[in-house]
Amino acid sequence: METQYRVQVLIAGGGTCGAVAALAAHAAGADVLIIEQDATPTGSTAMSQGLICAAGTKAQHAAGIEDDADRFYADIMAKTRGLTDPRLARTIADQSAPALAWLIEHHGLPYELDIRFRAAYGHSVPRVHGWPGHGGADLINFLHSRLQAEGIDVLFQARLIDILAGPGNTAEGAVIERPDGTRETVLCDTLILATCGFAANAAMVGTHMPEAAGATHHGHEGNDGTGILLGARLGGALADMGAYQGYGMLTDPQGISVPPGVLVEGGILVDRHGNRFVDELEDIAGLALPIIARPGGIAWVVFDAGIEARCAHIPETQALLALNAARIAPTAHDLAARIGADPAALTATLRHAWNAAEAGRPDETGRRWGHDRPPAGELRALKVRGALYHTQGGLQVDAHARVLREDGTPLPNLFAGGGAARGVSGPSYWGYLPAMGLCAATTLGWLAGQTAAAQVKKESVLF
Numbered sequence: 535m536e537t538q539y540r541v542q543v544l545i546a547g548g549g550t551c552g553a554v555a556a557l558a559a560h561a562a563g564a565d566v567l568i569i570e571q572d573a574t575p576t577g578s579t580a581m582s583q584g585l586i587c588a589a590g591t592k593a594q595h596a597a598g599i600e601d602d603a604d605r606f607y608a609d610i611m612a613k614t615r616g617l618t619d620p621r622l623a624r625t626i627a628d629q630s631a632p633a634l635a636w637l638i639e640h641h642g643l644p645y646e647l648d649i650r651f652r653a654a655y656g657h658s659v660p661r662v663h664g665w666p667g668h669g670g671a672d673l674i675n676f677l678h679s680r681l682q683a684e685g686i687d688v689l690f691q692a693r694l695i696d697i698l699a700g701p702g703n704t705a706e707g708a709v710i711e712r713p714d715g716t717r718e719t720v721l722c723d724t725l726i727l728a729t730c731g732f733a734a735n736a737a738m739v740g741t742h743m744p745e746a747a748g749a750t751h752h753g754h755e756g757n758d759g760t761g762i763l764l765g766a767r768l769g770g771a772l773a774d775m776g777a778y779q780g781y782g783m784l785t786d787p788q789g790i791s792v793p794p795g796v797l798v799e800g801g802i803l804v805d806r807h808g809n810r811f812v813d814e815l816e817d818i819a820g821l822a823l824p825i826i827a828r829p830g831g832i833a834w835v836v837f838d839a840g841i842e843a844r845c846a847h848i849p850e851t852q853a854l855l856a857l858n859a860a861r862i863a864p865t866a867h868d869l870a871a872r873i874g875a876d877p878a879a880l881t882a883t884l885r886h887a888w889n890a891a892e893a894g895r896p897d898e899t900g901r902r903w904g905h906d907r908p909p910a911g912e913l914r915a916l917k918v919r920g921a922l923y924h925t926q927g928g929l930q931v932d933a934h935a936r937v938l939r940e941d942g943t944p945l946p947n948l949f950a951g952g953g954a955a956r957g958v959s960g961p962s963y964w965g966y967l968p969a970m971g972l973c974a975a976t977t978l979g980w981l982a983g984q985t986a987a988a989q990v991k992k993e994s995v996l997f
């Protein structure tokens with residue numbers, strides 16, 4: 535094993551967090567290298583819808599939406615029942631808009647406010663941003679095209695397998711392994727862990743979130759927790775290891791996520807008998823468990839042509855339409871026959887929901903319909919399963935994305951962001967706000983890159 539490189543800022547993981555960290559560190563004048571285990575950049579980012587929440591953006595202002603960091607902070611604290619780290623929540627609330635603005639204004643990221651992603655699931659105003667007609671694969675390709683344009687090196691097929699520890703828990707370098715088993719050492723002044731979470735590590739899932747142990751994993755296979763475990767071994771504290779997004783609408787058999795908008799716009803979930811079992815708008819990340827608990831571990835999303843049309847701009851809707859994935863029928867009675875449900879039960883389910891909506895009272899699940907209405911007319915149904923998408927616990931970081939020890943002091947030169955760091959989703963599955971995964975990846979990546987670069991600049995002046 536030979537030492538081949540030395541860099542100022544070494545970044546493990548070339549997903550959103552790693553790419554944004556690299557762009558930020560490079561812009562601050564540091565010499566940067568990303569090591570990425572895969573041959574091409576994908577990560578969870580490429581599987582995602584690419585949506586990012588941020589508060590107080592220019593796009594919100596232009597759309598007449600009043601939002602700011604204080605309101606975002608209050609939403610995060612309310613959604614997590616006050617159980618997330620308030621300093622980190624403050625950081626995410628304060629820095630999400632500047633981080634996104636930097637990507638838009640300095641790098642040309644074509645993101646806009648997704649005005650059709652209504653305030654729901656804990657966001658009190660519309661603050662989800664995206665690239666119209668595009669998803670997470672486009673986001674990661676865009677970020678890597680920017681890395682290339684800026685001349686930032688990415689070493690693909692280079693897997694972080696160990697951190698070289700120096701005095702005082704310093705990360706002196708990384709051991710990387712190539713697909714043929716050969717190993718190299720990269721020395722560094724600072725190390726940023728951007729290797730995402732551990733949803734693909736069955737043992738860690740079983741330990742930290744046993745209730746999700748049986749769930750299908752629908753995230754990137756590379757999320758095996760290596761970065762988190764190595765950071766902890768160097769002395770980093772772990773927090774909220776039971777936090778995750780358990781999404782309830784992974785279509786069976788297509789394996790495509792039904793966009794949350796289908797529920798927000800009026801869609802409902804029924805079990806295989808045709809009965810409802812959950813308030814569909816209560817909790818986006820909490821839908822997986824009740825579905826897993828239903829007979830056969832499946833549910834059906836029932837919606838109508840109007841709901842479908844209002845979600846037609848979303849790539850996942852288009853993919854499902856292209857596959858003719860939905861079963862369609864003119865009445866609830868006929869739809870029940872098509873999905874193997876009890877016609878009387880499904881008809882009654884829709885009638886009860888309609889009665890509650892028209893009467894302006896919560897329905898049997900507690901859902902409040904407001905101006906929305908349950909499905910009507912020609913109906914559609916998609917079979918879905920609950921799945922584990924990504925974890926939200928990890929290395930405890932401060933407002934500069936520095937990894938903290940158990941006593942709250944920062945490790946000398948270790949940073950973390952995105953799925954490798956503790957997020958702001960509280961301790962379990964019910965604290966996840968829509969589009970928070972990529973918000974934490976961009977915001978903490980941006981902060982980590984800037985701080986790591988500032989640290990090496992300062993040290994190079996001192997020595």
Ligand SMILES: Cc1cc2nc3c(=O)[nH]c(=O)nc-3n(C[C@H](O)[C@H](O)[C@H](O)COP(=O)(O)OP(=O)(O)OC[C@H]3O[C@@H](n4cnc5c(N)ncnc54)[C@H](O)[C@@H]3O)c2cc1C
Nearest residue numbers: 547549550551571577578579582583694952953969971972
């Ligand atoms: C289906 C799905 C839909 C989602 N939709 C959204 C959404 O719309 N909005 C949102 O905010 N969040 C969404 N998420 C969550 C979001 O994708 C993640 O929170 C986000 O991508 C995390 O970014 P990251 O950079 O930390 O990780 P990733 O994008 O996963 O990147 C981590 C990278 O590190 C690499 N890596 C891992 N281990 C090593 C190692 N040992 N050595 C070298 N490289 C390594 C991986 O190969 C990967 O490329 C979704 C997730 C899924 C699964």
